[in-house]
Amino acid sequence: MIRSSHVAVRVDLSRVRRNAQAILQATGVPLIAVVKADAYGLGARQVSRAIADLVESFYVFDLQEAQAYDLAQTARRTIALLVQAKDADACKALRVQPAVWNEASASALLSARPILSIDTGQQRFGVPVHETSTIDRILAAGRIEEAFTHATTIAQVQAFERAVADRSLKRHAAGSGLLEDQSSHLDAVRPGIALYRGAVNVTSPLVEVHETRGPAGYSGFTARRHGIILAGYSNGLRVGPCRINGRASRILEVGMQSAFVECTEADAVGGDVTLLGDGLDEMAVAQAWQTSPQEALFRLSGLGERTYIGP
Ligand SMILES: *Cc1c(COP(=O)(O)O)cnc(C)c1O
Numbered sequence: 001m002i003r004s005s006h007v008a009v010r011v012d013l014s015r016v017r018r019n020a021q022a023i024l025q026a027t028g029v030p031l032i033a034v035v036k037a038d039a040y041g042l043g044a045r046q047v048s049r050a051i052a053d054l055v056e057s058f059y060v061f062d063l064q065e066a067q068a069y070d071l072a073q074t075a076r077r078t079i080a081l082l083v084q085a086k087d088a089d090a091c092k093a094l095r096v097q098p099a100v101w102n103e104a105s106a107s108a109l110l111s112a113r114p115i116l117s118i119d120t121g122q123q124r125f126g127v128p129v130h131e132t133s134t135i136d137r138i139l140a141a142g143r144i145e146e147a148f149t150h151a152t153t154i155a156q157v158q159a160f161e162r163a164v165a166d167r168s169l170k171r172h173a174a175g176s177g178l179l180e181d182q183s184s185h186l187d188a189v190r191p192g193i194a195l196y197r198g199a200v201n202v203t204s205p206l207v208e209v210h211e212t213r214g215p216a217g218y219s220g221f222t223a224r225r226h227g228i229i230l231a232g233y234s235n236g237l238r239v240g241p242c243r244i245n246g247r248a249s250r251i252l253e254v255g256m257q258s259a260f261v262e263c264t265e266a267d268a269v270g271g272d273v274t275l276l277g278d279g280l281d282e283m284a285v286a287q288a289w290q291t292s293p294q295e296a297l298f299r300l301s302g303l304g305e306r307t308y309i310g311p
Pocket residue numbers: 034036149150174175176177190191192193194294
């Protein structure tokens with residue numbers, strides 16, 4: 001995606017901190033902050049520095065991310081899902097502990113203190129939870145002291161707990177979706193989007209406002225009045241909700257680099273159209289886009305250049 005120079009993305013790092021503090025308070029266990037995909041679009045460098053003192057570790061997709069975000073500088077460890085067998089030394093230099101789910105990787109990465117990834121239903125990136133003898137061999141091969149699963153249900157957490165019972169491993173399973181359920185917390189929680197809720201505000205000014213005459217745009221939409229903003233699908237925007245002058249409105253049509261929004265008599269050129277924030281959250285956008293809140297947040301954060309406030 002291309003960032004539009006006409007969209008302001010404001011990231012409130014003190015809100016990310018408050019979210020982290022609230023998670024710590026509610027769960028009472030250490031926090032592994034998921035900052036993969038550039039912290040869901042908010043900026044992993046900035047986010048990691050803002051919450052480093054609150055977290056036990058960071059979680060990223062691969063070793064390249066850990067390096068790109070310079071996470072070693074935070075003096076916290078990072079868990080990386082995808083690490084090559086040859087990268088044990090790079091892991092140590094970057095304070096990364098790699099996830100593993102086969103014997104060969106576990107022994108190749110032994111010196112980097114690998115962490116076992118158990119699959120409880122996603123059917124990717126993990127050893128199947130029922131393969132207990134394989135699990136035992138991987139644990140031995142990597143002298144493993146920690147295990148995790150990417151659970152979406154409590155039943156998956158329970159299957160994970162049974163598979164690792166009596167092995168005195170540190171265990172974590174819960175992302176944001178399971179935080180409400182105490183029984184999923186185990187020895188740490190590993191949320192992503194719960195850290196970022198309410199922290200991003202995305203706006204773009206109205207550059208034109210028109211009384212709509214007959215069918216307009218490419219789609220021939222009709223409205224009483226419409227405005228134009230300078231963000232389109234090349235920036236990641238889609239048809240959905242927005243807010244104008246504190247009022248709920250909608251994006252009527254999205255072009256390559258501009259979009260039509262529904263206006264009233266109260267709206268004029270220069271007025272701000274809010275695409276995220278001001279009472280419009282990523283859940284509402286995700287619903288309109290028929291996707292996950294994670295995807296909505298990522299796309300909206302990528303619409304324009306980011307600026308940071310706090311802490
Ligand atoms: C992305 C991810 C998470 C965080 O998911 P959220 O639903 O955003 O909290 C946790 N664990 C793993 C392994 C992940 O890949």
